[in-house]
Amino acid sequence: MPVPLHTTGKASFDDIYDRPDPREYYARMSELDYRIPELAKPFFEQQIREYRASARVATPTVLDIGCSYGVNAALLRFDTGIGELAKHYAAADGDADRDQLVARDRSRLAESDHHSDVRFIGMDAARPALDYAHATGLLHDIVHADLESADPTDEQREVLAGADIVLSTGCIGYVTEKTLLRIATAHPRRRPWMAHFVLRMFDFDPIAEELAALGYRTEQAPGLYAQRRFASADEQQRVLNTLSDKGIDTQGREADGWLYAHLYLSRPGPKGRP
Numbered sequence: 001m002p003v004p005l006h007t008t009g010k011a012s013f014d015d016i017y018d019r020p021d022p023r024e025y026y027a028r029m030s031e032l033d034y035r036i037p038e039l040a041k042p043f044f045e046q047q048i049r050e051y052r053a054s055a056r057v058a059t060p061t062v063l064d065i066g067c068s069y070g071v072n073a074a075l076l077r078f079d080t081g082i083g084e085l086a087k088h089y090a091a092a093d094g095d096a097d098r099d100q101l102v103a104r105d106r107s108r109l110a111e112s113d114h115h116s117d118v119r120f121i122g123m124d125a126a127r128p129a130l131d132y133a134h135a136t137g138l139l140h141d142i143v144h145a146d147l148e149s150a151d152p153t154d155e156q157r158e159v160l161a162g163a164d165i166v167l168s169t170g171c172i173g174y175v176t177e178k179t180l181l182r183i184a185t186a187h188p189r190r191r192p193w194m195a196h197f198v199l200r201m202f203d204f205d206p207i208a209e210e211l212a213a214l215g216y217r218t219e220q221a222p223g224l225y226a227q228r229r230f231a232s233a234d235e236q237q238r239v240l241n242t243l244s245d246k247g248i249d250t251q252g253r254e255a256d257g258w259l260y261a262h263l264y265l266s267r268p269g270p271k272g273r274p
């Protein structure tokens with residue numbers, strides 16, 4: 001069956017965020033060699049270390065936007081890689097139901113949590129994925145919202161306002177400056193740090209400009225990070241066209257079959273300091 005394409009030209013996997021557990025998500029991502037959360041992990045750990053030192057906060061709160069089944073929290077807290085995580089879910093008995101998978105993740109977390117001194121919050125528009133991550137304990141709190149289309153409710157704003165560091169993988173593009181501004185201003189004064197891995201087909205400038213108006217400075221970290229293989233020739237062609245229109249050289253990169261992302265780091269200036 002052909003892979004459906006999002007309006008951006010990128011493959012759409014919307015159907016696999018709506019399953020009660022993450023087995024299909026990891027199976028599909030593993031077929032495509034999806035690896036950006038694993039490449040992101042050391043950078044996210046560095047942000048947490050630096051935030052802790054700078055704000056002198058013992059237990060910082062990390063908000064993962066578009067967290068799906070708590071993917072970044074799982075990699076950080078289980079201290080594992082995406083391939084190993086895919087195997088962990090693939091090894092679950094085919095007859096296992098959601099409750100059994102949740103129980104397995106809960107006990108794994110109880111045995112060993114490499115970031116027990118971090119609070120993890122996840123936000124996503126897909127309720128089943130979010131509920132799974134919350135039930136396992138991988139996420140301490142969740143916000144089920146699409147902030148592209150509406151302001152957060154008072155209750156959601158209160159949770160978002162607790163974020164010290166906002167991060168994302170594979171999400172910018174689905175979400176724009178609309179979502180990020182609503183998150184950045186959830187607290188009336190305190191502005192969270194941000195670290196987003198963004199595919200080259202998406203422009204971070206509009207987000208950086210809006211954040212700058214709030215006093216943020218944004219830098220693009222050095223390097224390019226392989227996100228995953230293209231899901232189809234059709235997807236590759238659409239993305240190559242988009243990149244070529246932007247004047248981006250794809251030789252040895254997207255032209256060879258992989259999507260690539262940049263890391264953008266945004267921190268508030270002195271007024272928004274924690």
Ligand SMILES: C[S@@+](CC[C@H](N)C(=O)[O-])C[C@H]1O[C@@H](n2cnc3c(N)ncnc32)[C@H](O)[C@@H]1O
Nearest residue numbers: 017066067068071124125126146148169170174
């Ligand atoms: C490609 S997945 C990435 C999941 C995870 N971050 C990872 O790297 O494995 C994109 C996620 O963004 C979520 N999403 C899409 N549009 C959204 C929106 N407007 N607000 C919040 N989440 C959204 C989807 O439900 C999905 O879980």
